[in-house]
Amino acid sequence: MPLRLYNTLSGKVEDFHPIDANRVRMYACGPTVYDYGHIGNFRTFIAVDLLYRFLRQSGYDVRYVMNITDVDDKIIRNAARDGVTVQQYTAKFTQAFLEDSAILNIEKPLLVRATEHIDEMADFIAQLEKKGFAYRTDDGSYYFRIAKFPAYGKLSKKDFAGMTDGARVDVDEYEKDSARDFALWKAPKPGEAFWETAIGPGRPGWHIECSVMSMEELGPSFDLHAGGEDLIFPHHENEIAQSESLSGQQLAHDWFHVRFLLVEGQKMSKSFGNFFTLRDLVLRGHKPSSIRWLLTQVPYRNQLNFTFDGLKSAASSVEKLRNFRFRLTSTQFAAGSNPAITQLAGETAARITSALNDDLNTAEAQGAIFDMLRKANTALDADEVHNDDAKALLATLEKFDEIFSVLKDDDQPKMKSILDWARAEGTEKAKEISPELLEIAGSTQLSDEQINQKLSEMEAARKSRNFKASDALRKELTDAGIIVENTKDGVRWRRK
């Protein structure tokens, strides 16, 4: 079964076939780096990350490009306000975005920055003007002439023929031919940053960067273009207008849009007090793996309600997966195989693939892995799993994790890095550090050596049936965040 994806352009779920055999070229609209990324941003980036990972797992050679919008009105304004250059202002948040992405196990795409393509944008606009799609106004700004591009509205399904100028647009603000015409290039404003280019001084409009950079990195026509649902209009509609009027080719074949999330049942907004960055959540003591898991639980086209209950629930689910792997990797199995178990592993892998092929149905895929867990754990309890079966189960689990990426237990160092960041930021941020975070990341951690020392002491005590001493050691370890399990295969431990 081939991958099927919903395509905003056609409004249908379609079979996905790359233009160029086995190569997939995809472009995702990345962050505007004027602040720390919030969980809504990361829902989108994680959804696209899943798509990227699944395409690769499916055998495609994927070229995945993401832009960093490091110039826009807000950035220029904030930089001016703070008395720093645009570059200085954005460097910090670009870095933060990269760190946050790494913390969430988002794989790094090929990143391209708007400010490194200003001249190409000017050139692109000059070509549009030459072809009659763009015009210059007296103040030195450039606009796209929508009337010249009849397909305008095809992505967002808007009918511009019936729209009246002035309804919701301030017609008087600029001397545009039509209120719907959008800015390609904005003339400088006093006291704000601008670039000197072949088409004059100024700064690029928002949409032009993606047209320029996607074409440069992927060619005039490529497979997938992704982003948050809000970008459908006007951003992507405008990209299409710019790119296609110049190239005469279809910009992207598939348009992949991720739905907005809700937080505690409401649209995330600073005024509702439900606006959270990744760092806010970690400061509250939530693990990155819980956050990633919660954000992948609901298929990307459905509204996801992000709640703190859900976050706790996600933590338990991830624990369950990790425990299962721990069990598989720390148990001594008898040689040979049990066909029923090997078959279970194979069928589960197939179920997962088939769920993801179905427009990335992550909920279905997760259901499948937990079905396997329950059955396999039952078999493990009954000693019916042999060495080859354990390998097969592990292979399926790891294949699952190639997509979801929550198994690796590295939350502690990641949380520590956020803790250090908050302390370095100063007292305002430091105040947000929760006891929960300190417990996981901030307490003095025992080294593996110390732990093993205590474990052997504990084992000795248990052998001599000195349970009082054994319990004391257990408590000591538990307080240090170490969970010790005594199984028939011996002792094993993990960090909380």
Add this chain to the structure above:
RNA sequence: GGCGCGGUAGCCAAGUGGUAAGGCCGAGGUCUGCAAAACCUCUAUCGUGAGUUCGAUUCUCACCCGCGCCUCCA
């Protein structure tokens, strides 16, 4: 007003024209020196009304409710 999405157990959330995955939480139980892990059992008739059908949660219509985009926004 235009376009679109959704309402499934305490919470989150899949899914199908033939009586409903999974996760979390809760209760009880098994195992266990303790603990942990794991397993078992229990907890829904799918917003409301009508229609189509042998049969609808799944299709159609109406209504109610929630949400998104149409303006900066992932």
